[in-house]
Amino acid sequence: MVDNPTEQEQELQPDSDGIIRRHNLFENLDGEQTVNETESLCMNCHDNGTTRFLITKIPHFKEVVIMAFECPHCFFQNNEIQSASMIQEKGQKITIKVKNKLDLNRQLVKSEKSILIFPDLELTIAPSGGSLTTVEGAISKAVQDLTLNQPQRLEQDYSVWQKVQEVIGKLKIKIEQNDKIDFIPFEMVLDDPSGNSFCENLCAPNKTTEQDESLGIMADANNVEADGLDLDLQHEVHTFFGNCSRCEAACDTKMHMLEIPHFKDVIVMSTVCDACGYKSNEIKSGGAISPKGKRITLKMTENEDLSRDILKSETCGLKIPEVDLELAAGTLGGRFTTVEGLLKQIYEELDQKAAFRHGDGVDPARVMAFDTFLSKLKKVLNMEQEFTLILDDPLSNSYLQNVYAPDEDPNMTTEFYERSWEENEAWGLNDIKVENYENDV
Known part of the structure; x- marks a missing residue:
């Protein structure tokens, strides 16, 4: 069509x-x-x-x-x-009733002529640049704009600064609410005289296959269930039967496909042996190999940064220059946790399993140097000093949460780079043939 x-x-x-x-x-x-x-x-x-x-x-x-x-x-x-559309014959006023977290994730197209109105706060945000964002992103941008000139307001008029600060606090409460507690609903009005704004409708019904056929729309073959089987990989936990790698007893491995927002699909696997108690978990990328490598650099400046979600794939290396810490690709395998959780695991592995710290032939100077290194790492873990976290993944399968999404994070940079021949060779990419491979059969 x-x-x-x-x-x-x-x-x-x-x-x-x-x-x-x-x-x-x-x-x-x-x-x-x-x-x-x-x-x-x-x-x-x-x-x-x-x-x-x-x-x-x-x-x-x-x-x-x-x-x-x-x-x-x-x-x-x-x-x-x-x-890029013509100005519409009529303007539009979209009233969004935000009742839960799902409503905060509605997609929003805000034109450069539109204004935002919060009736309960008697607040009107003047027109600014157009944006493609979400309801939460629009409120976060309003908070950012109001915060920008607060130092000047504090010097010029304390009463104005105090009132603006109260509004900023109320706006932050709106986007920081949690569905697990009582969510306070509110309204946001998008008033656009040009008629070129848009808000996602979460209540629109999905068309059935019969309705698509009546409209002459071909059904998407990827969405058709084969032989009536439910192939919902995103919401099911799959079980694979095998043997424990430690005691060879019968042991099941569970697998679940998980979608990470603003990133890609990943596969989480977990193995628990009832016979010997062995446990293992791993995470792997569920998508294609990216054409370029990725290097993520985050400047850690406050305790909240430790709670960022992080996906460190099995192909990712990690560096913290301030404490001379460098982990090669493959260390600790794939992990989906928080920055704090990953640093704790690194500290525990080094503290408990460093063989040269114990025994009769231990060099005291070497032990002292290693203890000094661990104390520095402990300060980083407790956020007693600022530091830089660098993730370098040649296959671009790692992820670090951007708490400002969909806006850019001022403390985080993401760099895409061309892999070297040696890196492609290490991962077997130089031997992959994707064109005219039928002739080799």
Whole structure:
């Protein structure tokens, strides 16, 4: 089923034969859009930076231009979304009733002309740059904008600073609520005179296969259940029968596929032997091998950073330069825990299993040096000093939680790099043939 593009969605371009024909300017989101780059002025340091923009269509909505700016001189970054649709005949006012955590995750397209209104706080957020975010992300951005000028308000007028601080506190309470306790519902109004904003409808019913067929829409073969079997891999725990690696008794391994937000699917495996009590757990990537490696650097500055979720795959190395700690790829296997949990496990493994710390032939100087290293690691674990955590994964299968998502984390940088020939050789990637392999059969 193909929509006919309007004149606004078409661009006049000459073909190879010199004849001018109309071509689609706005492409559907399918992962193969062309990202355009242009040099532009950085408003922070007034040097030249790079703006990348993507002209696309949001399904079931309108045409938009997604832009991201980055300055290589002062490292200033900014991203926004602008509507590429015509101004609608009528404006729109969307009232969002937030009753639980699920409502905070509604997708939101906020145009550059729209304002946010919180009736219970008598607060109106003026129009700013357009954004593609969530309800929680929109509130977090409002908190960030209000916090930005608080030091100046404190110097100029304490009463204004105090009132703004109260509003900031109330906004934070809205997004930090937990479904396990009494969730306080509230309303948020998105008022857009241009009519180009959008909020995800979580109550819209899913079409049945019969309804799709009546509308002439072909059913997605990936969603069809084979022979009536329920193949819901995302919500089931699967059991594999085998033997314990320690005592060879019958032992089951349980596996569950888990989706990590803003990352990818992973496979969590757990083995428990009832005979000898042996336990093991491991986590592996459930997706394809990424074309590039990934290096994540996080500056740990406060205790809350220790509670960030972390996925360290079996191919990931770890460094903490401040205490001269470096773990090679494969150390501890795959782990899905928190930063604190991972550091505790590293400390316990080094403290309990370091063979050269015990015995008759122990070098006292070596033991003293190792104890000094452990004391430094203990200070890091207790967050008594700031430090830098570096995850280097050649296969890009590791993840560190961004607590500011969908906005960028100011203390965390993610770098993608080309793997060396030696790294590809170590993981067997140089021997993989993905083209014309049928001829070798």
